[in-house]
Amino acid sequence: SAVISQKPSRDICQRGTSLTIQCQVDSQVTMMFWYRQQPGQSLTLIATANQGSEATYESGFVIDKFPISRPNLTFSTLTVSNMSPEDSSIYLCSVEVAPSDGPYEQYFGPGTRLTVT
């Protein structure tokens, strides 16, 4: 299993500013994922962050808007840049862990609830 913490847990930000969300895992993992979840909707993958290489972004998400850092195997940050009210959402950090006796399981951090005014 993996225990994931995120900071901040919530924030209210003004339009045009930027917020950096931190994700810390209690074990070393190769791949970390950043998701967005808007109320009542499914999880949307923003990007996959591998240590030592540039993040891979999904369609509709770009590095200038959502820069990601992955300095080591237990930590990552996601920045939401030049925010607008449409960026109001819950942002979730996630990792995959492969137990010895089963499939890859995905673990999630508690999420960061962002409101942009």
Place this chain on the structure above:
Amino acid sequence: GQNIDQPTEMTATEGAIVQINCTYQTSGFNGLFWYQQHAGEAPTFLSYNVLDGLEEKGRFSSFLSRSKGYSYLLLKELQMKDSASYLCAVRDSNYQLIWGAGTKLIIKP
């Protein structure tokens, strides 16, 4: 395109049984997952199916039919704490997880 369909909301009575269906159309298939998500919390892993049939885990069971692109999550002896959203997710041929929108389950006394 890739698509996962689940009912938006279901209501059931404490102590009863409920079945949450999930149908999927994805490019390839490498397993189907069910997650539980309580309001304001992160999703937590419930079950995994990669072969056809039923997987039982306590009060929860999950069924898969790959030929029909269909799965269900069966919850027995419902408890109030089972009120949550239940997310179906499929891993496609690129090993990406494709998520359904989730089914909000409301349990009434």
